[in-house]
Amino acid sequence: MELQRPKFESVGNESLENWQLIGFGGFGQVFKARHKKWRCDVAIKLPRHAAGDIELCEEANHMAKVSLHSSVLRLYGIYRGCPPNGGQNIQLGIVMELMDRGSVQTLLETLSGPPPWPLAFRLAYEIAQGMNFLHEKNILHHDLKPSNVLLDGDLHAKLADFGLSRVSTSVLMSSEEMSTVKGGTCQYMPPESFDPSYKPVRKFDIYSYGILLWSIICGKKPFPDATLALLKLKIPKGDRPPCDEIDQRKAEGLRELVGLMERCWDGDPSKRPDFGECDEITKDVFSKHRAGIHQAVGQVMKKLVQLNL
Structure with missing residues (x-):
């Protein structure tokens, strides 16, 4: 069955610069990057394996339902591109609000x-x-x-x-x-x-x-x-x-x-x-x-x- 991707704003490599790895775990990696047009830093969550795309899209769908609340992390869109050191394979990711002070x-x-x-x-x-x-x-x-x-x-x-x-x-x-x-x-x-x-x-x-x-x-x-x-x-x-x-x-x-x-x-x-x-x-x-x-x-x-x- 074809993966149903969330219908959110698409963010590609052409919009991003200054990538920096800021976190990682069993899920994959989180990068900080600068969005050129928005003129702000964002966080990008990438799954470790392509098989994680389904889970990532589910997570994005859940975030979309609640991310307008002031106490929930804001979802900006879906990344689709080739991240730094990620080879030539196209990857999906979640583009989110960057939180400055950790957890x-x-x-x-x-x-x-x-x-x-x-x-x-x-x-x-x-x-x-x-x-x-x-x-x-x-x-x-x-x-x-x-x-x-x-x-x-x-x-x-x-x-x-x-x-x-x-x-x-x-x-x-x-x-x-x-x-x-x-x-x-x-x-x-x-x-x-x-x-x-x-x-x-x-x-x-x-x-x-x-x-x-x-x-x-x-x-x-x-x-x-x-x-x-x-x-x-x-x-x-x-x-x-x-x-x-x-x-x-x-x-x-x-x-x-x-x-x-x-x-x-x-x-x-x-x-x-x-x-x-x-x-x-x-x-x-x-x-x-x-x-x-x-x-x-x-x-x-x-x-x-x-x-x-």
């Missing part, structure tokens, strides 16, 4: 801990906003984690990497890395998803959001030393990242956010909230700290500049 994961690593509370609470709110929009469009993310939440020049969060996304209840397969199995990354996967007969539903993303909240609050990776086999054994038995080091009196609203986090990762999917409720709670928490957001962002940006990031 939540790189931010936490750079800070060696959590961001200032106003920024942490804004990140929690913006991610909840974006995920609620995805679910309202009947799209599941299925790999929500710090490295898939990108940051723009003002450290606003945008959801990215829809490579595992599907319309609700579809079956997912991935073999990206050791910690990634059917439907996502183990540290962020709910206990029910380790059942071979599991079919993804919205509560999958809710659980992942709970673990992501823990990472933002604590500034750490969950289960850093656990093997894949151990995760598959312990998460279904109720193991979660530790909360004893979180002083809930440190910031107004932190108690409410921790409570939301624990509800999101409940072992019973029916007890998890939806993203509409997550949006409401995180909006309220962030509203208590909105006045301090500019100072918090400035504090973090100063450190990033000092480190030439």
Whole structure:
């Protein structure tokens, strides 16, 4: 059957210059390039193999449905051409908004801990906003984690990497890395998803959001030393990242956010909230700290500049 390519603006080599490799993984490579006519830098995601074209087009279709939301990475078009060092074969790629400040994961690593509370609470709110929009469009993310939440020049969060996304209840397969199995990354996967007969539903993303909240609050990776086999054994038995080091009196609203986090990762999917409720709670928490957001962002940006990031 012939591949049905998304009907988006086509971007070819004649429009691009100054290619630079900025990321790679099991999916393929991500380049930064300058679009001559648009006079701006863009990101271009290329699959590792031509067989990835179908998945890439599916990802682009999902992005197209949601990329107009302020908390979702913007899709610009489809690349079709011969990228640098790619030989003479024509390749397809996704042309996306370039995010200047990496991801939540790189931010936490750079800070060696959590961001200032106003920024942490804004990140929690913006991610909840974006995920609620995805679910309202009947799209599941299925790999929500710090490295898939990108940051723009003002450290606003945008959801990215829809490579595992599907319309609700579809079956997912991935073999990206050791910690990634059917439907996502183990540290962020709910206990029910380790059942071979599991079919993804919205509560999958809710659980992942709970673990992501823990990472933002604590500034750490969950289960850093656990093997894949151990995760598959312990998460279904109720193991979660530790909360004893979180002083809930440190910031107004932190108690409410921790409570939301624990509800999101409940072992019973029916007890998890939806993203509409997550949006409401995180909006309220962030509203208590909105006045301090500019100072918090400035504090973090100063450190990033000092480190030439």
